[in-house]
Amino acid sequence: xxxxxxxxxxxxxxxxxxxxxxxxxxxxxxxxxxxxxxxxxxxxxxxxxxxxxxxxxxxxxxxxxxxxxxxxxxxxxxxxxxxxxxxxxxxxxxxxxxxxxxxxxx
Numbered sequence: 001x002x003x004x005x006x007x008x009x010x011x012x013x014x015x016x017x018x019x020x021x022x023x024x025x026x027x028x029x030x031x032x033x034x035x036x037x038x039x040x041x042x043x044x045x046x047x048x049x050x051x052x053x054x055x056x057x058x059x060x061x062x063x064x065x066x067x068x069x070x071x072x073x074x075x076x077x078x079x080x081x082x083x084x085x086x087x088x089x090x091x092x093x094x095x096x097x098x099x100x101x102x103x104x105x106x
Contacts, residue, residue: 009093009094009098010025010098014094015041015047019068020066025042025047025063029061035052039061042094048072049063049075050068050075053078062079064076
C-alpha cells in the first residue's frame with residue numbers, strides 16, 4: 001500500500017478544510033454531465049466531481065482526487081459502491097477520521 005500521498009476521508013462539510021489536498025468521498029450520483037458528475041455527499045451537500053469515469057457509475061461512488069474548492073473534487077479514481085450504501089455510517093467514519101481518532105488514520 002502506497003502511503004506517500006494518503007487521501008483524507010471527507011464529507012461535504014469537511015471538504016473546505018482540505019482544498020488543494022488529496023481526498024476521498026462517497027457520493028450519491030444525481031446526474032452526469034460532460035466532464036463532471038453532480039452528487040450528494042453523505043452529509044447531504046451537493047458536490048461537483050470533475051473528471052470522466054472510465055465505466056458506467058452505480059448509484060453510490062467513491063471518488064479520490066484533489067479538492068479544488070469547498071464543493072468540488074478533481075477525481076482520478078472512481079470506484080462503484082453499488083446501489084445500496086449506508087451513507088450515515090460513512091459520514092460518521094469521516095467525522096471520526098478527522099476528530100479525536102485522527103491518529104488512527106493515515
